[in-house]
Amino acid sequence: xVYVAPPQGAAPYxxxxxxxxRRSEAAGAYPVCQNSPLPQQVEQAKGLFRAGxxxxxxxxxxxxxxxxxxxxxxxxxxxxxLLNLARAYELGGDRRSAAIALRAYLEREPxxxxxxxxxxxxxxxxxx
Numbered sequence: 001x002v003y004v005a006p007p008q009g010a011a012p013y014x015x016x017x018x019x020x021x022r023r024s025e026a027a028g029a030y031p032v033c034q035n036s037p038l039p040q041q042v043e044q045a046k047g048l049f050r051a052g053x054x055x056x057x058x059x060x061x062x063x064x065x066x067x068x069x070x071x072x073x074x075x076x077x078x079x080x081x082l083l084n085l086a087r088a089y090e091l092g093g094d095r096r097s098a099a100i101a102l103r104a105y106l107e108r109e110p111x112x113x114x115x116x117x118x119x120x121x122x123x124x125x126x127x128x
Contacts, residue, residue, distance in 0.1 A: 029097075030104040033076035045075035052084065061092035079108045090125065099125040 037045070052067030065088045072081045082105035089098035099122045106118055 029100050030072065030082065030108075031076075033108075035076075037075040037077060041074045045071040045078055045081075048074060049078075049081065049084075052088075056084070056088055059091075061088045064088040065092065065097075079105055082108070086121075095125040095128055 048067045048071035052064045052071060055061075055067060056064035065085060068081050068085050068088065072078060072085070075081075082101045086098040086101040086105070089095070089101060102118050102122050102125070106112070106115060112118070
């Protein structure tokens with residue numbers, strides 16, 4: 001996955017019902033972004049993203065998770081990182097954390113064209 005900026009001007013959507021406990025769990029793990037990142041934070045996030053990709057490609061999933069979480073803290077507008085985190089958690093055997101990351105992504109990118117696919121993936125992760 002590549003580091004991408006979030007889309008601007010998304011169309012309105014109809015939210016899918018999410019159990020309140022699950023929503024707060026995702027918000028607690030990935031607090032809602034309050035500020036736009038500074039240019040140096042974006043650069044820091046990009047460097048951490050690259051370090052996470054290297055770890056991920058070498059199947060060092062806990063390290064990839066650590067780098068991508070740091071990257072998301074540096075640039076909380078880079079919501080695509082949540083998809084990376086979900087995959088690293090999943091491959092590392094932590095399906096619960098993978099589902100939490102995907103829920104957080106859907107909360108932040110409600111109009112994603114991948115919504116139905118990601119919701120099914122969450123169901124699969126939570127059913128095991």
